[in-house]
Amino acid sequence: MSDEQSLLTLCQSIAGSAADGEGIEAYATRSRETDIDVFAGEIESLSVAGSSGIGIRVIANQRQGFAWAGSLDADVVADTLQEARDNARYSEPDEHYGLVDLATAQQFDRPDLMLWDSRLEAVDLETKIEYALELDKRVRGADARIRNVESTNYGDGLVESALASSMGIAATNRRTIASASAVAIAGDADDTQTGYGFSVGRAFEDLDADVILAMAVERSTRLLGAQQPPGRRIAVIFDPMVTASFLGVLSSAFNGESMLKGRSLFLDRIGESVAANCVTLTDDPTDAQSLGAAPYDAEGVACRSNPLIVNGVLQTFLHNSYTARRANTATTGSAVRGGYRSTPGVGVRSLRLVSGALDPIELVAGYGEVLYVQAVHGLHSGTNAISGDFSVGAEGIMMRDGGYQEPVREITIASTLPKMLHAIVGIGNDVTYLPGGTVGVSVLMNEMTMSGA
Amino acid sequence: MLIESYVCERVLSRALSKGGDFAEVFVEDRRSSSARYDDGRVEELTSGRDRGAGIRVIVGETTGFAHTSDLSDAGLDAAALAAATAARGGGGGTRTVALAGDGGVAASGVMPEMVEKSAKIELLQRADAQARSVSPTIRSVSVSYADSRRRIQIANSDGLLTGDDRVRTRFMVQCVANGDTGMQTGMEAPGRGMGFEFFDDFDVESVARTAAQRAVSLLAAVPAPSGQMAVVLKRGAGGVLFHEACGHGLEADLVQRDASVFKDRIGTQVASPLVTVIDDGTFAQEWGTAAIDDEGQPAQRNVLIDKGMLTDYMWDLVRARKSGRVSSGNGRRETYRHLPMVRMTNTYLPAGETDPDEIIRDTEYGIYCVQLGGGQVDTATGDFVFGVTEGYLIENGEITRPIRAAQLVGNGPQSMNLVDAVGNDFETRTGTCGKSGQGVPVSSGQPTLRVARMTVGGTAS
Numbered sequence: 001m002s003d004e005q006s007l008l009t010l011c012q013s014i015a016g017s018a019a020d021g022e023g024i025e026a027y028a029t030r031s032r033e034t035d036i037d038v039f040a041g042e043i044e045s046l047s048v049a050g051s052s053g054i055g056i057r058v059i060a061n062q063r064q065g066f067a068w069a070g071s072l073d074a075d076v077v078a079d080t081l082q083e084a085r086d087n088a089r090y091s092e093p094d095e096h097y098g099l100v101d102l103a104t105a106q107q108f109d110r111p112d113l114m115l116w117d118s119r120l121e122a123v124d125l126e127t128k129i130e131y132a133l134e135l136d137k138r139v140r141g142a143d144a145r146i147r148n149v150e151s152t153n154y155g156d157g158l159v160e161s162a163l164a165s166s167m168g169i170a171a172t173n174r175r176t177i178a179s180a181s182a183v184a185i186a187g188d189a190d191d192t193q194t195g196y197g198f199s200v201g202r203a204f205e206d207l208d209a210d211v212i213l214a215m216a217v218e219r220s221t222r223l224l225g226a227q228q229p230p231g232r233r234i235a236v237i238f239d240p241m242v243t244a245s246f247l248g249v250l251s252s253a254f255n256g257e258s259m260l261k262g263r264s265l266f267l268d269r270i271g272e273s274v275a276a277n278c279v280t281l282t283d284d285p286t287d288a289q290s291l292g293a294a295p296y297d298a299e300g301v302a303c304r305s306n307p308l309i310v311n312g313v314l315q316t317f318l319h320n321s322y323t324a325r326r327a328n329t330a331t332t333g334s335a336v337r338g339g340y341r342s343t344p345g346v347g348v349r350s351l352r353l354v355s356g357a358l359d360p361i362e363l364v365a366g367y368g369e370v371l372y373v374q375a376v377h378g379l380h381s382g383t384n385a386i387s388g389d390f391s392v393g394a395e396g397i398m399m400r401d402g403g404y405q406e407p408v409r410e411i412t413i414a415s416t417l418p419k420m421l422h423a424i425v426g427i428g429n430d431v432t433y434l435p436g437g438t439v440g441v442s443v444l445m446n447e448m449t450m451s452g453a
Numbered sequence: 454m455l456i457e458s459y460v461c462e463r464v465l466s467r468a469l470s471k472g473g474d475f476a477e478v479f480v481e482d483r484r485s486s487s488a489r490y491d492d493g494r495v496e497e498l499t500s501g502r503d504r505g506a507g508i509r510v511i512v513g514e515t516t517g518f519a520h521t522s523d524l525s526d527a528g529l530d531a532a533a534l535a536a537a538t539a540a541r542g543g544g545g546g547t548r549t550v551a552l553a554g555d556g557g558v559a560a561s562g563v564m565p566e567m568v569e570k571s572a573k574i575e576l577l578q579r580a581d582a583q584a585r586s587v588s589p590t591i592r593s594v595s596v597s598y599a600d601s602r603r604r605i606q607i608a609n610s611d612g613l614l615t616g617d618d619r620v621r622t623r624f625m626v627q628c629v630a631n632g633d634t635g636m637q638t639g640m641e642a643p644g645r646g647m648g649f650e651f652f653d654d655f656d657v658e659s660v661a662r663t664a665a666q667r668a669v670s671l672l673a674a675v676p677a678p679s680g681q682m683a684v685v686l687k688r689g690a691g692g693v694l695f696h697e698a699c700g701h702g703l704e705a706d707l708v709q710r711d712a713s714v715f716k717d718r719i720g721t722q723v724a725s726p727l728v729t730v731i732d733d734g735t736f737a738q739e740w741g742t743a744a745i746d747d748e749g750q751p752a753q754r755n756v757l758i759d760k761g762m763l764t765d766y767m768w769d770l771v772r773a774r775k776s777g778r779v780s781s782g783n784g785r786r787e788t789y790r791h792l793p794m795v796r797m798t799n800t801y802l803p804a805g806e807t808d809p810d811e812i813i814r815d816t817e818y819g820i821y822c823v824q825l826g827g828g829q830v831d832t833a834t835g836d837f838v839f840g841v842t843e844g845y846l847i848e849n850g851e852i853t854r855p856i857r858a859a860q861l862v863g864n865g866p867q868s869m870n871l872v873d874a875v876g877n878d879f880e881t882r883t884g885t886c887g888k889s890g891q892g893v894p895v896s897s898g899q900p901t902l903r904v905a906r907m908t909v910g911g912t913a914s
Contacts, residue, residue: 039710040514045792046539047518070503071522080502087498090570094494125539148711150833185711185833192833194712228908231679261492261593263629263636341501381826381840382860386629386636387671389858391910393829393838410836412679412860412910451679451862451910 004160004172011164018166023059025165038136038152055340062093096325108302111286115175117203147187169300186220195220226407231451240432240440256323275421281309285349292350292437298335352439454556461608465550467533475511477609481789485601490577507789510540554614562648565600580661587665607749622651626664632672639667644883677859677911683819689880692897698837698865704795705772714835724869730758734798741798741895748784787891801898805875809901835865860910876901
């Protein structure tokens with residue numbers, strides 16, 4: 001029996017123990033991971049590990065309880081089911097609690113996604129070690145200004161999971177991921193800057209060391225000599241990774257749970273213009289190339305592409321079955337969970353903006369001076385998806401006269417999420433699949449407040 | 454003990470079977486529970502159980518690591534072999550390990566698993582009611598309770614056998630207020646290294662009021678100014694800033710990696726003479742306190758900066774061995790699935806001599822920070838950025854209007870040199886410190902103090 005089938009058998013046996021009037025859902029995962037860190041030309045740590053765990057949700061008398069365990073041992077699993085039942089007794093009844101029925105789960109066809117690349121299983125440890133050591137060496141020697149490498153990493157994972165419920169849901173999934181990255185430290189007489197480069201895919205063969213090298217070198221060296229500029233209002237262009245961070249902050253505004261609790265920026269705005277006309281934003285887990293791709297959601301409902309903003313107009317909120325029942329609408333297949341340790345919440349999997357035809361340099365032509373934002377800091381503290389405030393630390397490069405000019409540091413850029421969405425005047429062609437699942441692309445906004453000296 | 458001493462001895466011998474300088478087995482059994490009250494009702498009760506072992510083998514500069522949730526003899530042996538293989542020792546032969554020690558001291562206090570779930574829920578209801586009563590502008594309230602009990606056992610090839618039993622309890626209130634300026638949020642989340650007796654000292658109603666008033670006060674807030682100005686950090690509020698902007702740079706692993714602005718600065722003046730920085734893992738019942746660190750070394754009180762002079766870094770076993778010294782008790786790990794590394798515990802600046810009111814009166818123009826959000830620092834340069842979640846303008850020596858959306862941007866060593874007034878008060882705050890993907894409980898603390906100049910990034914035009 002394959003691994004995910006044995007997980008399914010376990011989940012089904014738990015779900016099958018449901019008493020009359022009781023609903024049980026079990027989700028189990030098993031994963032194998034390799035993680036290699038290189039420092040100063042040597043393997044600093046090499047970790048090989050297997051993990052497994054289970055999360056059990058019980059709904060009885062309209063009350064819900066949950067428990068998880070990082071073990072599939074029979075005694076622990078039995079305790080976990082008992083704890084979930086006990087937790088249900090103490091929660092308050094809510095008519096909207098419920099497990100998804102088969103008709104809802106199968107209303108859409110599950111996208112046929114190839115997320116497992118069996119080649120990864122065949123790569124031996126020595127090959128991975130050599131790859132990491134070689135990458136470290138190459139970054140070190142890539143440019144005279146690279147003074148050191150802060151860290152070089154190789155990681156991969158093979159993850160199998162199963163989901164079963166007493167409503168008849170039965171699903172399995174498996175996926176692979178391989179990634180490598182390096183943080184270069186560039187230095188000259190009086191400055192030090194770091195730059196991150198990465199490559200990610202479903203198989204070891206997908207990794208491209210040249211890309212990592214070029215990215216880490218460019219991002220560290222081009223900031224050397226950065227100064228704090230005087231503050232002013234200025235057009236900004238976000239690097240694809242910064243755009244991903246921006247979309248990450250914005251994502252909770254589309255969350256059906258936030259909406260129901262009155263915590264969404266977009267409350268009562270469906271059908272209205274919430275962004276510039278050039279903005280079309282989709283949550284699309286059906287593109288196998290995205291690291292956020294998935295055939296079904298955390299409740300077993302088929303995933304589909306959900307348009308969120310089309311030509312600036314807000315289309316929908318995202319729902320799992322619970323928030324859909326409360327909002328009197330249908331689930332959008334957007335139930336997510338942070339592994340076996342949490343109940344299905346609502347979330348995005350793979351946000352992407354419809355890209356344009358121009359690269360960043362072509363995009364800013366005609367805008368005089370533009371701040372190219374390479375990285376932002378303090379997102380958690382400086383942004384608030386409820387109030388819409390957005391004020392973060394940043395570093396980047398001034399763009400003028402058709403090219404990149406002097407680097408800048410110790411600045412903050414500030415605006416509000418609604419203003420930023422309306423300030424978007426251009427979207428680039430540099431589509432980048434990022435490790436977090438978001439698909440990044442350069443975005444030009446015609447005004448933000450930059451504070452500096 | 455979680456695992457018998459003779460089993461640990463066998464596992465360690467097996468871990469060293471392919472050579473190696475050092476081997477360690479770390480066993481953990483953790484139970485946790487949480488309850489969340491949202492939208493005026495109990496939303497979720499969760500229980501968690503995690504148990505397993507992490508085994509590491511060190512050969513020269515290389516660490517091999519494997520972890521398993523299978524604590525049977527076969528599971529532990531397989532993990533030991535995997536760690537040995539990963540370390541690529543190349544040597545061989547038999548090495549026996551003899552352990553001496555015990556499982557450590559059992560936790561005291563009111564164990565969370567002995568408390569009825571209904572008693573935990575009652576706390577949530579009380580906090581929710583109190584927060585809602587603060588103002589009709591309070592639109593939503595989310596309250597949560599979380600506890601954990603983590604029993605650990607550590608054995609290593611130096612013959613060490615020890616253990617710990619750690620209980621932590623935390624309570625969090627988050628409020629959203631709605632007014633003419635839109636929605637604003639306020640949060641308060643105290644926690645301590647103790648059991649349910651935490652609530653004998655901590656009044657959940659007062660935690661709820663603080664969070665609600667924070668959200669309400671922001672409704673009247675004006676956009677923060679931008680530019681260079683004096684920044685007064687209220688007691689407790691700024692500890693996280695020194696944790697990030699100074700503490701991380703004093704971790705020996707970052708120093709050895711050439712990623713610290715404090716490298717080669719021992720014995721030199723790195724801060725204003727008014728600044729002393731201490732990391733203290735023995736601070737009674739604080740969030741970052743434990744009897745031993747996660748490598749079995751006793752917790753210590755370490756003075757890092759003494760009146761502006763850099764005196765020492767923080768060390769774990771690996772980094773200390775490399776430098777031929779002893780660990781400072783700062784080797785910590787999130788779970789058995791993680792490798793330990795140098796981490797802070799409770800990091801603080803002790804109280805000075807000035808009356809805090811005097812510091813405000815003496816400030817012509819600037820901002821007064823009552824709560825900071827998270828922040829980020831580039832340890833190689835010391836550059837940091839912090840969000841101010843509750844702040845006020847100081848005008849002519851008086852606290853005037855609340856401000857919103859302010860960010861503090863600066864450089865750690867520069868800001869520490871610019872500290873020009875330190876109050877005689879003190880407070881700590883609870884947090885989770887993230888480093889290389891691992892979160893560990895820490896606290897930070899400081900008296901009211903003033904940084905003469907810092908860049909404030911706001912949205913005021």
